[in-house]
Amino acid sequence: MAKIMLENHETASGSVRAVERALQLVEVFARSRGPLAVTELAAEVGLPPSTVHRLVQTLVSLGYVVQYQESKRYGVGRGIAEINRAMLLKYEFTQFAGPHLGALVDATGETASLAALYGTWAIYLNQVESAAIVRVSNPIGTLVPLHCTAVGKVFLADFREPMLEETLEYAGLTALTPNTLTSREALQRELEQVHAQGYAFDDEEYAQGVRCIAVGLRGSSGAVVSALSLSGPTSRVSDERIPALAQAVMEIGGRFAQQMRKP
Incomplete structure (x- = not known):
């Protein structure tokens, strides 16, 4: 029982960290003046590029971020734009x-x-x-x-x-x-x-x-x-x-x- 509870706690902690990191990226996009590369995002939030790439792909799938095909950089999607709209x-x-x-x-x-x-x-x-x-x-x-x-x-x-x-x-x-x-x-x-x-x-x-x-x-x-x-x-x-x-x-x-x- 203790092992199961520990595993659940670790899973919950990991989920919270993922949410925190995703929100960090959302904040970076919200204040950005243009599209950003994964390396630029990684430098902004202090995370490995591989981790940032995985999180950004999730944000793309949810509509918060878009990827520009020619440059492969990422920009604000409808989800973040709606948040910005309310703030504006x-x-x-x-x-x-x-x-x-x-x-x-x-x-x-x-x-x-x-x-x-x-x-x-x-x-x-x-x-x-x-x-x-x-x-x-x-x-x-x-x-x-x-x-x-x-x-x-x-x-x-x-x-x-x-x-x-x-x-x-x-x-x-x-x-x-x-x-x-x-x-x-x-x-x-x-x-x-x-x-x-x-x-x-x-x-x-x-x-x-x-x-x-x-x-x-x-x-x-x-x-x-x-x-x-x-x-x-x-x-x-x-x-x-x-x-x-x-x-x-x-x-x-x-x-x-x-x-x-x-x-």
Whole structure:
């Protein structure tokens, strides 16, 4: 009897250790800025690569982690993304975003939104709608692709290789409208333009009749942690108004980012 109890205790202890190690890996993926190799994961958690490989394969089978075929590196899956999503919606900066979003609406007359990175998507965290009868709405919690939205391009422009390549490999470049950029070369030129002008532009690439302008908000680490955007019908976000609208987004985004970085 004593032997059986001891074996059960050892089995239980081993199971607890496995859970602890798996949760360590989940934490590493949750805070990572891109896909990771087994050796990188092993260094992060202080475990042998063989042990990490076995645990990661379990996380892949459960949908918490995905593997990129070309590089064989691992990234955030739907399971971890869902956890991140719940956390993002509770971020403190979403609570004091209201005044900045309101200021952008007052300055431009168009809908203002706050978004964050959510795996290979962007997620809207907060919004103040335009008062116009015809207006754009980005409901809180909505997920949108990265390659064809202004908020998404802001994050892509901040990515480095191989993170950018692997994200696009996994997410794809699906055409949602005739204006959607579906070639890697065209999107790369667009991201270079984001760097050059300081903001991203969606010219009816996600939804016909809608244009968006977005800027990245950088945290204390220097990385883009969220995006501030303006969305409106193409008839009002006209070519003539874009410079002034973009300037308003950049100025208000700059003030917002400063507040975010305050201790």
